[in-house]
Each structure stands twice: as C-alpha cells, then as structure tokens.
C-alpha cells in the first residue's frame with residue numbers, strides 16, 4: 458500500500474503537486490490520469506524519493522522510500538525509459554543494477570526473457586528503439602521481483618503489439634497481488650487496463666474512483682432523433698411512455714438504448730424520420746470534461762473534440 462498525505466511539490470512559482478491525498482492498493486492496476494503537466498511524473502518521483510516533497514508525505518507500507526533497505530525488492534519503477542547509460546549493453550545495465558541491490562545475476566536473464574529482449578541484450582542501449590528501451594525499463598523495474606510497480610506512461614510510443622503486451626503484463630502482475638500504479642494521459646488506454654482511477658489536474662486530486670463506477674457515472678447512452686414532425690413525434694413517444702428531450706438544435710434525445718422499440722413506435726405513429734441513431738458518450742470525453750479547467754496548454758476549440766461517437 459502506498460499512502461500519500463497532503464503531498465505537495467512547488468518549483469519556484471509553480472505548484473506542481475497540491476496537497477494530494479490518496480492510497481494505492483495491492484492487487485489492482487491503478488491508473489493515474491491527468492492532462493500534460495498535471496503533476497503525475499512529479500508525484501511518482503516523490504514516491505520513489507527522486508524529488509523531495511515541499512509539504513506532506515508519501516509512505517510505502519508505512520516507510521519512506523529512502524528508509525527502505527534494498528528498495529528494488531520492494532518497489533520497481535520505470536519513470537524514464539531513456540534513463541540508461543547508452544554505452545552499456547542492456548545485460549550489463551541490468552547486472553549493474555542487480556549487483557547494487559544484491560540480486561543474483563541469474564535474475565537478469567529471467568527478466569530479459571520475460572520482457573522479450575534476451576536476443577538483443579548484448580547490444581548497447583544507445584541504438585535501442587523506443588519500444589526496446591521501454592522493455593528494458595520494465596525489465597529493470599521487475600528485477601527485484603517487487604510487490605509494487607510504478608510505471609510512468611509505459612505505452613508511450615509503442616506499437617499495438619507492445620501496448621497489448623504491457624497491458625497483459627500489468628494485469629497478470631496485479632492478479633499476483635501486486636500493486637500496479639501506472640500513469641497515462643489517455644483515458645481510452647486506462648479504460649481497458651485499470652481497475653481503479655486516480656485523476657489529477659494542476660496538481661490537485663479530481664477523482665479517486667473504481668473504473669466501474671467511473672464508467673457507470675459517465676458512459677451515458679441515448680438515441681438522437683431528427684424529424685420534420687416534432688409534435689407528432691412527441692405525441693407518439695408519449696403514447697408509448699417514452700420521454701424525449703428537445704435539444705437546442707431541434708433534434709430530440711431519448712435516454713437509454715432501445716433504438717428498435719423507438720423506431721417501431723414512431724413508425725406506428727406515422728412519423729417521418731430523418732435520423733434515428735444510438736449515441737454513447739466516450740470516457741475520453743468524460744475525462745476531458747473533468748480536467749478541462751486544469752489543462753495547462755490547450756488549443757482553442759479542442760476541448761470537446763470527439764465528444765460523442
């Protein structure tokens with residue numbers, strides 16, 4: 458369990474993390490979401506002692522990270538996939554890490570196999586593709602077989618196969634009872650991967666909820682109807698006990714999703730239709746709505762893009 462209490466980080470006049478309090482529980486993939494600059498990386502860096510909080514604290518099973526002996530055995534982190542020494546081979550990089558944490562060298566071969574880079578492990582990491590670097594970063598995080606894993610934007614720049622691989626790996630690790638804390642700025646990615654969501658904006662906590670609750674609250678579906686006979690339309694629907702709401706643009710919305718029934722009712726009422734279409738609010742849109750007041754930089758007019766599909 459990772460516990461953040463009023464965790465705060467200020468860089469000069471920038472309040473990067475603002476009194477964050479939440480818990481990250483074992484056995485779950487917890488998605489850490491927020492727009493660019495929300496404070497996700499800063500928070501993760503403070504969890505593993507790479508940045509000092511300006512206020513508040515974060516503890517891992519009750520202890521500060523810098524008080525944990527052999528920390529790679531307790532917490533694995535991939536915070537910057539490019540953070541290896543480019544002149545070393547992948548294998549040497551991992552051996553050096555293993556040695557400094559008293560982890561046996563044979564574990565290096567195990568993790569190289571696990572992340573699928575055993576064949577290129579003798580090459581210098583300078584020439585690694587982004588995908589290979591991400592895998593090496595994950596290998597380093599897994600080295601001490603830690604019960605807690607922190608991954609900062611692990612799918613960035615990966616091809617679809619790589620994305621699927623990381624997703625499956627995280628799910629399997631959570632099922633083994635580990636604590637998985639993974640950041641992303643993509644709701645769509647988290648919707649597939651995470652059990653729990655923590656959303657921040659401008660350093661502040663905006664939501665701490667299960668994925669199921671988030672979907673329940675935000676995955677609204679409705680039917681959009683256009684007709685040149687609005688009065689007949691309302692009468693026909695009302696006769697069948699269906700409530701329709703008129704939108705500003707003259708279209709109608711019926712909450713819920715039985716398109717066939719609504720179509721049948723309107724056909725029986727002899728109502729001419731120009732459109733009858735099922736609509737679903739996307740989770741991405743719910744996320745954008747939740748965070749739009751806290752976006753650091755946004756191009757005008759992009760906030761509601763891709764609203765409904």
Ligand SMILES: Nc1ncnc2c1ncn2[C@@H]1O[C@H](COP(=O)(O)OP(=O)(O)OP(=O)(O)O)[C@@H](O)[C@H]1O
Pocket residue numbers: 468471472473491492493494495496497498499500642
């Ligand atoms: N070392 C630093 N010095 C000064 N400001 C910093 C530093 N690190 C981060 N910041 C600022 O703190 C804020 C939070 O940045 P952070 O990188 O934690 O956000 P993020 O949510 O990880 O963003 P992204 O999705 O773009 O990676 C930003 O305004 C950023 O410019």
